[in-house]
Each structure stands twice: as C-alpha cells, then as structure tokens.
Amino acid sequence: MIKTPYLLFLGDAPDALAAKVAQGVKDWRPEYSIGQYRMDNCHADMGLPDMDFDEAVAAGVKTLVIGVANRGGVISPAWRVVLERALEAGLDIASGLHNLLADEPELVAAAALHGRELHDVRVPSVQYPIANGVRRAGKRCLAVGTDCSVGKMYTALAMEKEMVARDMKATFRATGQTGILITGSGVPLDAVIADFMAGSVEYITPDNEPDHWDLIEGQGSLYHASYSGVTMALIHGGQPDALILCHEPTRKHMRGLPDYQQPSLEELRDTALIMARIVNPDVKVVGISVNTQHLSDAESQAYLAETEKRMGLPAVDPFRNGAGRLVDALANC
Amino acid sequence: MIKTPYLLFLGDAPDALAAKVAQGVKDWRPEYSIGQYRMDNCHADMGLPDMDFDEAVAAGVKTLVIGVANRGGVISPAWRVVLERALEAGLDIASGLHNLLADEPELVAAAALHGRELHDVRVPSVQYPIANGVRRAGKRCLAVGTDCSVGKMYTALAMEKEMVARDMKATFRATGQTGILITGSGVPLDAVIADFMAGSVEYITPDNEPDHWDLIEGQGSLYHASYSGVTMALIHGGQPDALILCHEPTRKHMRGLPDYQQPSLEELRDTALIMARIVNPDVKVVGISVNTQHLSDAESQAYLAETEKRMGLPAVDPFRNGAGRLVDALANC
Numbered sequence: 001m002i003k004t005p006y007l008l009f010l011g012d013a014p015d016a017l018a019a020k021v022a023q024g025v026k027d028w029r030p031e032y033s034i035g036q037y038r039m040d041n042c043h044a045d046m047g048l049p050d051m052d053f054d055e056a057v058a059a060g061v062k063t064l065v066i067g068v069a070n071r072g073g074v075i076s077p078a079w080r081v082v083l084e085r086a087l088e089a090g091l092d093i094a095s096g097l098h099n100l101l102a103d104e105p106e107l108v109a110a111a112a113l114h115g116r117e118l119h120d121v122r123v124p125s126v127q128y129p130i131a132n133g134v135r136r137a138g139k140r141c142l143a144v145g146t147d148c149s150v151g152k153m154y155t156a157l158a159m160e161k162e163m164v165a166r167d168m169k170a171t172f173r174a175t176g177q178t179g180i181l182i183t184g185s186g187v188p189l190d191a192v193i194a195d196f197m198a199g200s201v202e203y204i205t206p207d208n209e210p211d212h213w214d215l216i217e218g219q220g221s222l223y224h225a226s227y228s229g230v231t232m233a234l235i236h237g238g239q240p241d242a243l244i245l246c247h248e249p250t251r252k253h254m255r256g257l258p259d260y261q262q263p264s265l266e267e268l269r270d271t272a273l274i275m276a277r278i279v280n281p282d283v284k285v286v287g288i289s290v291n292t293q294h295l296s297d298a299e300s301q302a303y304l305a306e307t308e309k310r311m312g313l314p315a316v317d318p319f320r321n322g323a324g325r326l327v328d329a330l331a332n333c
Numbered sequence: 334m335i336k337t338p339y340l341l342f343l344g345d346a347p348d349a350l351a352a353k354v355a356q357g358v359k360d361w362r363p364e365y366s367i368g369q370y371r372m373d374n375c376h377a378d379m380g381l382p383d384m385d386f387d388e389a390v391a392a393g394v395k396t397l398v399i400g401v402a403n404r405g406g407v408i409s410p411a412w413r414v415v416l417e418r419a420l421e422a423g424l425d426i427a428s429g430l431h432n433l434l435a436d437e438p439e440l441v442a443a444a445a446l447h448g449r450e451l452h453d454v455r456v457p458s459v460q461y462p463i464a465n466g467v468r469r470a471g472k473r474c475l476a477v478g479t480d481c482s483v484g485k486m487y488t489a490l491a492m493e494k495e496m497v498a499r500d501m502k503a504t505f506r507a508t509g510q511t512g513i514l515i516t517g518s519g520v521p522l523d524a525v526i527a528d529f530m531a532g533s534v535e536y537i538t539p540d541n542e543p544d545h546w547d548l549i550e551g552q553g554s555l556y557h558a559s560y561s562g563v564t565m566a567l568i569h570g571g572q573p574d575a576l577i578l579c580h581e582p583t584r585k586h587m588r589g590l591p592d593y594q595q596p597s598l599e600e601l602r603d604t605a606l607i608m609a610r611i612v613n614p615d616v617k618v619v620g621i622s623v624n625t626q627h628l629s630d631a632e633s634q635a636y637l638a639e640t641e642k643r644m645g646l647p648a649v650d651p652f653r654n655g656a657g658r659l660v661d662a663l664a665n666c
Contacts, residue, residue, distance in 0.1 A: 133558035133590045194530050195523040197562045225466035225569040225612050229530045232555075233562030257466045260611075274604055278593075279558050 022067025053089035096177030138208030201237025355400025429510030471541030534570025
C-alpha cells in the first residue's frame with residue numbers, strides 16, 4: 001500500500017502527454033492530489049498548487065508520486081537530486097518507471113537514512129499464492145476488450161466513480177502500473193510470474209460484502225496473441241459476475257500486430273462467456289463501452305445506437321456519455 | 334543448452350518414484366544416459382552402469398543431471414559435497430529443484446573455480462521477447478488437456494519418438510522442468526513473467542522446414558482456474574496446426590480444485606479450436622490421447638473405442654497402445 005495523499009511529481013515534462021500518469025491520479029483521485037512539484041523546464045500543469053517538499057509535508061502529504069515519463073529511460077542526475085531531497089523532507093516515493101528506484105543506489109541509501117519507502121509499482125511486492133478457484137462472496141465486474149488499450153481502465157474507473165456517487169459499494173482493483181499509482185494498491189499483473197497470475201487476481205479481489213462490487217481493471221485481450229494469457233488469468237482469477245465489452249471501432253489492426261484484426265463484439269462476447277463460465281456459471285455480459293474518440297459526435301451517436309440495437313445491450317462511451325447506463329446494468333445484475 | 338551426454342544423479346533416493354526425472358531422461362533419451370551415480374542409501378536404480386565422476390568424464394559425459402527429488406526441499410550437506418566433487422572432476426550440473434544450485438555459495442564457488450556451468454532449469458535463462466504473432470514456417474502440434482497432469486508431456490514425447498523412427502522431421506519442445514532436463518533445452522513456462530509467456534513459446538518453436546513438426550509440451554488446461562493463462566499463452570505462442578486432446582477419465586475433480594469438474598472432450602475440442610484459430614485459422618484437432626492407467630485392459634479398450642466412435646477421431650493410450658495412430662493422423666494433416 002502506497003500512503004496517501006500525494007504530491008504529484010511532474011519533473012521536467014516536455015509536454016502534457018508525458019505527465020499522463022499524474023493526470024490520471026488527479027482525474028480519478030482528486031482527494032489524494034494535494035499539490036504538484038515542477039522542475040525548471042516543466043511543460044505540464046495539473047492546475048494543482050505548486051509545493052516544495054516541506055510545504056507538502058506540512059500539508060499532510062505522505063508520498064511523492066512520479067507522474068511523468070522520464071526521458072531516455074534513465075533517472076537523470078537532475079531528477080535524482082530532487083528525489084533525494086523529497087526523501088530527506090519526509091516523503092515516500094512511488095514510481096511506475098521501467099528503470100527502478102530500487103536500482104538507484106543513492107536513492108536506496110537516502111531512503112534508508114531517512115526511514116522512507118520506495119515503491120516501484122512495476123515490480124510485484126507480494127508473494128502471491130497459486131489460485132484456488134474457490135468462490136468468493138461479493139460481486140465482481142471485469143472489462144474485457146477486443147484489443148489492448150481500448151479503454152478498459154477508464155471504463156472501470158468511471159463506473160467506480162458513478163457507483164460511489166450513488167452510494168453503492170464499489171472498489172476499483174488496479175492490475176497495471178497507472179491504476180496502482182492512482183489508487184495506491186493493486187497488482188502489476190504483466191510482471192507476475194506465470195504460475196501466480198490468477199492467484200494474484202484472487203488476492204486483490206477477496207471475499208467482500210454480498211452487495212459490494214469490485215471493478216477489476218482489465219488487461220490485454222483474449223484475441224491478442226501477445227497478452228491473451230494475462231487476460232485469461234484475469235477472467236479465471238477474477239471470477240466475474242459481470243463483463244463489460246470494450247472496443248475501439250477505428251483500429252485498422254490489433255495493437256502491435258499488423259497481421260491480426262480485432263474480433264467482432266459478438267465473437268468477444270461468446271468467447272469471454274465460455275471462459276468466464278468455467279469459474280462462474282452465472283456470469284453475464286451487461287454492457288458495452290466504446291472508445292469513440294476518433295469519431296465525431298454524430299458518428300459516435302450513430303455507432304453506439306447501432307451497436308446497442310444489434311447486441312441488445314447498453315452501449316456507451318463513458319468519456320462522452322458517462323458510465324451511468326453501465327452502472328444501471330450492473331445494479332440489475 | 335545443457336551439454337549432453339549425461340550422468341544421472343540418483344543421490345540417496347528413498348524409492349524409485351523419487352527418481353522419476355532420471356527415469357524420464359533414461360526412457361526418452363537413452364542415448365544421453367551414459368550412467369548413473371548413486372550414494373549410499375539409494376533405493377532407485379535405472380539399470381545403467383554405476384560410474385564415479387572420473388569414469389563418467391572418461392566416458393564423454395558432460396553434465397550431471399539431478400534426477401531425484403531432494404528430501405526436505407534443501408540441498409543437504411551430503412549432496413553438496415558430492416556435487417562439488419562432480420564440478421571438480423569436470424562436469425556441469427543441471428537441476429530442476431525448487432531450491433536453486435545458484436543459491437548454494439559453495440557450488441557457485443566450485444563451478445567458478447573449475448570453469449563449469451550450473452543449470453537451474455526452473456529459472457528462465459533467456460530474456461524472452463514479447464510475442465509478435467507472425468506466422469512461422471514449419472508445423473506445430475500441441476497437446477491440450479481437460480486437466481493438468483493428464484499425460485501431455487508423455488504424449489508429445491511418444492509422438493516424437495515414433496516420428497523419428499519413421500524418419501519424419503520432429504522435435505519435442507520442452508516447456509517444463511522435466512522436459513528441459515530430458516532434452517537439454519526449452520522454456521520453464523510456469524516461471525516466465527506474464528508479458529513474455531507467449532513470446533517464450535514463439536522463441537522455442539522458430540521457423541523450420543515446411544515438413545518439420547514441433548511437438549510442443551502442453552501445460553495446465555484452459556479449464557484449470559489456476560493455470561489457464563499459461564495454457565492460453567502456449568496456444569497463442571505455439572500457433573498449432575494440430576491439437577491432440579489429452580484426458581484422464583477417472584479423475585473425480587480438477588487437480589487441486591475440488592470444486593471443479595473436468596470438461597467433456599467435446600467442450601475442450603470446441604474451446605481450444607476457438608482460441609487456436611485466432612492465430613492459425615487452419616488448426617485441426619487430429620486425435621485423442623487418454624491416460625487409462627487406472628482402468629483395466631478391457632475397460633481401457635472399451636473406453637477408447639467408445640471415445641473414438643463418439644468423437645470421430647483416433648483415441649489411444651500411447652503408454653498402452655503406442656503413439657502410431659496419432660502420428661498417422663498428423664501425417665495426414
């Protein structure tokens with residue numbers, strides 16, 4: 001568990017896109033996002049109060065979250081000096097960078113000296129069990145996609161937000177780096193050892209109250225040759241009661257696989273149900289979430305209306321339309 | 334790659350079952366199995382010449398293969414002394430034990446001193462790529478099971494042996510510890526990091542001659558909640574042209590999962606085909622391999638006859654009947 005609230009480190013971000021992790025934290029956990037820290041030459045701005053580390057500590061901040069991609073894949077000397085100062089001031093540091101904080105001797109030494117923690121969320125920190133497949137109390141919803149990067153995390157976070165606003169019991173369960181930084185916990189599923197994948201998903205979605213929903217962050221796609229095993233482990237470890245189908249209708253081919261086409265929503269529905277029924281015979285597909293960012297308003301409306309009619313399920317773009325209708329479907333499940 | 338041929342280390346095996354890895358090597362790679370090394374109190378015997386390490390080196394042996402499970406999950410002081418002597422005599426050591434040779438400082442030091450290699454086949458030694466899904470030349474056959482431990486490795490090895498005897502081009506591709514020790518190479522798939530599972534399978538089944546068959550060792554089951562992700566990665570990384578369905582008809586429940594029943598062969602066939610067609614639209618189920626060890630001869634015959642008729646596919650127990658009819662089916666594929 002990463003301690004909250006956060007100071008968001010924007011570093012020397014060349015543009016807003018480089019700070020998309022910080023944007024995700026601020027969008028989905030505004031209550032964790034007390035301030036931002038920007039170095040000279042920072043071209044990103046979350047609109048949060050700029051704070052130095054002493055101000056942040058005084059404001060109750062516990063952790064500096066690296067909200068920006070680093071240039072060149074290395075933690076630069078300029079960053080390192082700043083991060084050491086954060087540790088000295090009394091902050092933990094959390095990072096989803098490929099190159100690990102734990103591989104920087106100066107930071108490891110400074111953390112030890114000042115009694116602070118370094119969280120590399122790209123690396124599992126738990127010895128996960130092998131999945132036992134035992135049915136758990138509480139309900140679980142999983143977003144499955146026709147492809148990678150079609151809006152599965154966004155969908156689950158939007159549904160959680162709507163459910164919390166309705167006083168429903170709901171918890172987003174992160175399975176990727178950004179999700180973990182946003183919520184402070186979860187499993188970096190793509191970095192888990194094969195035998196323990198499904199067990200790690202069971203671990204983060206334990207028994208719960210009968211009317212509590214876990215919104216499990218999806219990964220990969222059953223139809224993506226590179227990552228389908230990860231998706232399979234999510235379905236069998238997650239024991240979903242409800243599936244949301246996620247789709248991006250303008251893709252020319254599967255992400256990173258020029259020889260492969262996305263399946264139809266019908267194919268995804270049928271295949272996901274076959275696999276999910278193995279662990280939960282009562283599972284249902286309850287809705288469709290479409291990422292229509294590359295369509296005009298009119299095109300988006302037309303696409304969603306046609307999809308909804310064809311599939312007999314609510315079809316929305318949660319970014320444009322909100323997740324209300326998906327939550328309605330879940331509430332009836 | 335582990336250097337061959339081997340001296341099989343039987344240690345202080347309490348019984349023959351404890352030495353089943355050695356038995357596998359001797360059964361499937363007799364040409365690698367030059368001799369055996371037994372300590373006092375060894376109650377296993379492969380019927381191979383007993384050799385000390387100098388005799389083995391003189392006979393051309395390159396590697397001492399740990400063919401026995403260690404008691405208590407630790408490499409005992411008695412073993413360690415013997416293994417150090419093997420390194421000193423000029424042998425590499427290969428092991429599939431949970432506790433690693435690399436974690437024994439004395440063995441690491443002795444290997445460095447004598448210029449020998451320690452192979453822990455339970456740990457990946459390659460930085461595998463992410464799968465790219467590109468179709469490869471050559472043909473591939475994968476055994477998929479209704480459950481774990483239903484004879485998938487045995488089936489693939491028996492088919493390879495029969496194909497080699499017929500002068501067909503065939504290579505068993507190991508994906509587990511025992512298979513790697515038997516053949517000297519492969520991927521310990523259950524220990525690979527999630528993102529690289531399918532890529533590791535692509536890596537061990539590269540482009541080949543058009544009439545060459547890889548016999549890929551199966552793992553887990555699409556229907557096994559703990560390990561289905563591993564099976565999924567095998568199907569998508571392996572791009573099988575041919576599937577063999579493997580089954581053990583007397584199981585009361587899925588291995589290790591008392592709440593789960595095995596699927597029917599029909600269910601397995603249909604589900605495996607859906608998943609395999611994503612990467613290879615021409616894939617076919619060509620035969621059925623049944624482990625009938627818990628049935629009498631008459632029961633086995635009746636079960637296989639009924640299964641063959643019902644499924645319209647050759648159904649054999651390769652241990653009892655040989656793999657000839659499965660290879661016939663492959664030859665027509």
